[in-house]
Amino acid sequence: MNVGCIPKKMMHYAALLGESYEDHQETGWTHDKPKHDWSKMITQINNHIRSINWGYKTDLRQRDITFYEKFATFVNPHTVCLTDKKGKTETVTSKHFVIAVGGRPSYPDIPGAKEYGITSDDIFWLPENPGKTLVVGASYVALECAGFLLNFGNDVTVMKRSIFLRGFDQDMAEKIGNDMSTIGMKFINDSVPTKLEKNEETGKVTCFYKTGEEEHSIEVDNVMFAIGRYAVTDLLDLEKAGLKTERNGKFKTDKFQRTNVENIYAIGDVIYGKLELTPTAIQTGRLLAKRLFGGSEALMDFNEVPTTIFTPLEYGCVGYSEEDAIEEFGKHIKVYHTFFTPLEWQFNKSGNKNRQCYVKVIVNTADSDRVIGFHILSSNAGEITQGMGIAIKVGLTKDQLDNCVGIHPTIAEEMTDLHIDKSEEPNPIKSSC
Numbered sequence: 200m201n202v203g204c205i206p207k208k209m210m211h212y213a214a215l216l217g218e219s220y221e222d223h224q225e226t227g228w229t230h231d232k233p234k235h236d237w238s239k240m241i242t243q244i245n246n247h248i249r250s251i252n253w254g255y256k257t258d259l260r261q262r263d264i265t266f267y268e269k270f271a272t273f274v275n276p277h278t279v280c281l282t283d284k285k286g287k288t289e290t291v292t293s294k295h296f297v298i299a300v301g302g303r304p305s306y307p308d309i310p311g312a313k314e315y316g317i318t319s320d321d322i323f324w325l326p327e328n329p330g331k332t333l334v335v336g337a338s339y340v341a342l343e344c345a346g347f348l349l350n351f352g353n354d355v356t357v358m359k360r361s362i363f364l365r366g367f368d369q370d371m372a373e374k375i376g377n378d379m380s381t382i383g384m385k386f387i388n389d390s391v392p393t394k395l396e397k398n399e400e401t402g403k404v405t406c407f408y409k410t411g412e413e414e415h416s417i418e419v420d421n422v423m424f425a426i427g428r429y430a431v432t433d434l435l436d437l438e439k440a441g442l443k444t445e446r447n448g449k450f451k452t453d454k455f456q457r458t459n460v461e462n463i464y465a466i467g468d469v470i471y472g473k474l475e476l477t478p479t480a481i482q483t484g485r486l487l488a489k490r491l492f493g494g495s496e497a498l499m500d501f502n503e504v505p506t507t508i509f510t511p512l513e514y515g516c517v518g519y520s521e522e523d524a525i526e527e528f529g530k531h532i533k534v535y536h537t538f539f540t541p542l543e544w545q546f547n548k549s550g551n552k553n554r555q556c557y558v559k560v561i562v563n564t565a566d567s568d569r570v571i572g573f574h575i576l577s578s579n580a581g582e583i584t585q586g587m588g589i590a591i592k593v594g595l596t597k598d599q600l601d602n603c604v605g606i607h608p609t610i611a612e613e614m615t616d617l618h619i620d621k622s623e624e625p626n627p628i629k630s631s632c
Contacts, residue, residue, distance in 0.1 A: 200251060204477050206244045206323040207343055211509040213240050214350035218382075218511065225546040235351050237328035245324065267291070273440035276460050295462050295491060298450070299484065300435070302428040302468040302475065307335070311395030315404050316422045319344055328353065330420030333406055335392055337363045339508040341425035342375065346511045349384055356385040356417065358392065358408060364508070368520035371574050374557055378512050378576070381553050387417070395422055430469040445471045454498050456487055473501055505588030507581035512556065515584030518591050519572035524561045531565035535597070535617035537627045541578060542608045558613050559621065560600065568597040575614070583611045 213235075220233055259266045269281035278292045304318035319340045322329065330353060334345040337359035349355045357379075363372035380386065390410040397404050407416045430448035437444065443459050444450055449471035450458045458465050464487060467480030482499060489495035505517035524532045536559035544551040561572030573587045590600075605612025619627040 200477070201248055202320040202323050205248060205251070207347075208509060209244045209247070210240070210323070210347045211343065214347035215511070217352070218350045221547045221550040222543070235328075237351070238326055241324070241326060270434075272434070272436040273442070274436075276440045276462060295464065296440075297484070297487065298432065298435070298458070298463065298465045298469055299467045299480065300431050300469060302430050304340075304424060305427045305429050306424055307392060307426060309392055309394050311397070312392075312424065315395040315397045316424050318424050322348075322423060329423070330354075332356075333358060333417055333419045333422045334425060335406075335422060336425035336427075337361070337365070338425050338427065339364060339367075339510075341423075342379065343509050344423060344425060345384060346379065346509070349379075349382065350511060354385075354419075356387060356419070358387040358390050358406075360391050361389065367508075367514075368516060368522065368572075368574055370521055370559075371514055371516065371557075371576060374576050375508070375510050375512070375514055378554060379510065382511060387415075390415075392422075428468065428475065432469060447471075455490065456483060456499065474504055474506070476504065476506055479504055503588065503592050505584045507584055509581070512554070512576050513578065513580035514574070514576050515580035515587075516574045517572070517584055517588040518570070519561055520574075521559075521561055521572065524563075524572055528563055528565065528571075531563055533562045533564055533568075534621035535560050535562065535619060536621050537613065537617060537619055539610075539613050541610050543578075556610065556613075558617065560597070560614065560617055562597045570595045570597060570600060573614070575610075577610045579610060583614070586611075587614065 217233060217235060223230070256266065267281050269283045271279040271281055274280050274290060277294070278290055279296070280288055280290050282288050304320055306312045306316065306318070317325075317329070322344055328351065329348065332345075332348055332353055333356050334341050334348075335358045337357065341357060341359075342363070345355050345357050362369065363376045376386070387408070387410070390408045392406050392408045393414070394407045395404055396407070403418050403420060404422050405416050405418045406422050407414065409415075430444070430450075432444055432448040432450075440463060441460050442450070442463060449469050450465040451471045452458055452465050456464045456466055456470070466483040466487060468475045470483075473479070479501070486495070486497050486499050489497065503518050505515065507516075508514040519527070521532075521534060536557065538555045538557050540551075541556060544554075556575075556577040558575040558577070559573075560570050561574075562568050563571050570591055573584065573591060575583060577583070587595075600615060600617070603615045605615040
């Protein structure tokens with residue numbers, strides 16, 4: 200909420216308003232070319248975040264929940280020591296503990312990284328526009344931040360070591376990269392940074408990097424690292440409670456979210472090998488509370504969780520990636536897909552030249568043509584994917600999808616008219632409305 204999905208989505212929306220300027224002209228609106236006020240945007244976003252925080256504190260108080268704004272460290276499996284800002288301590292005992300401390304962005308182990316670089320946590324609180332920016336990384340955080348910075352008019356370059364969006368459907372990942380290139384994003388491929396240096400007179404930062412064995416450098420106003428995250432558990436004195444973590448500080452848990460210590464649970468980004476998503480953490484915690492105190496036996500289902508990456512063209516997905524589906528079901532997989540152009544883009548054909556939206560569904564032919572994967576690259580992909588997430592969760596089949604009447608003219612209707620088999624036509628172009 201503070202440095203993640205809330206400010207990210209608000210910046211994404213603000214950036215899209217700037218991107219649509221040409222559309223204003225083509226649809227008949229006349230006004231001077233807009234100029235973006237970064238400081239005003241940040242103030243508005245931070246005020247909203249503070250209001251949410253205040254709302255949480257008020258809600259806790261109204262429910263008679265004791266809230267300690269203190270730092271906790273374990274004394275033993277049933278006791279923590281709480282330290283306030285003045286260093287005063289007290290101990291609290293409990294039958295159960297839930298660790299939900301979240302994660303923070305990692306820095307590379309290179310000279311100057313922490314001294315002169317920033318992370319995604321910083322970008323949401325910067326009082327001034329970061330200017331010419333090098334984004335190091337190819338995760339969804341990297342591409343989302345790079346995307347909105349570009350649409351604010353910044354000169355932005357993304358440096359990636361290998362592939363885009365590791366863990367996501369690679370066909371879709373490449374399409375995202377291609378679209379971002381089309382709208383002006385620059386990429387430095389197959390490269391890793393080796394050190395940062397700052398010119399104290401100009402304030403510019405030089406990033407030295409290697410492409411293979413070749414050494415290069417690029418001078419920018421800011422270098423933003425988005426190379427992964429680690430759980431912030433190393434200061435909790437875990438060993439005093441007998442807790443064990445993986446190398447990135449995360450806990451391996453069982454299906455009940457229990458750590459290796461029976462009365463201590465973990466939820467959210469501190470769970471090893473699970474999705475780092477806010478709604479996943481919330482749902483996990485809600486179900487844990489119901490099991491502990493409400494007599495429920497419902498477990499968290501980490502499968503078929505819909506998600507969206509808020510790049511300039513949003514990427515929404517739920518279920519299997521194409522690679523994972525083929526690996527698990529082999530010849531029983533069929534993929535139906537199409538490229539398409541939203542009606543809104545007809546106003547600004549030149550601005551959207553060479554850009555295409557895309558949608559595909561993955562079907563298991565050995566299971567009544569059940570839809571096991573959905574992927575879309577388009578405007579408002581998140582709103583569309585939420586509905587598909589529900590449908591896939593309850594066992595949607597391709598016939599049922601085909602028999603659904605689409606709302607015309609919308610982007611979402613494209614998923615009701617998928618008849619092109621990817622194995623027969625890998626590059627489909629839709630020509631009708």
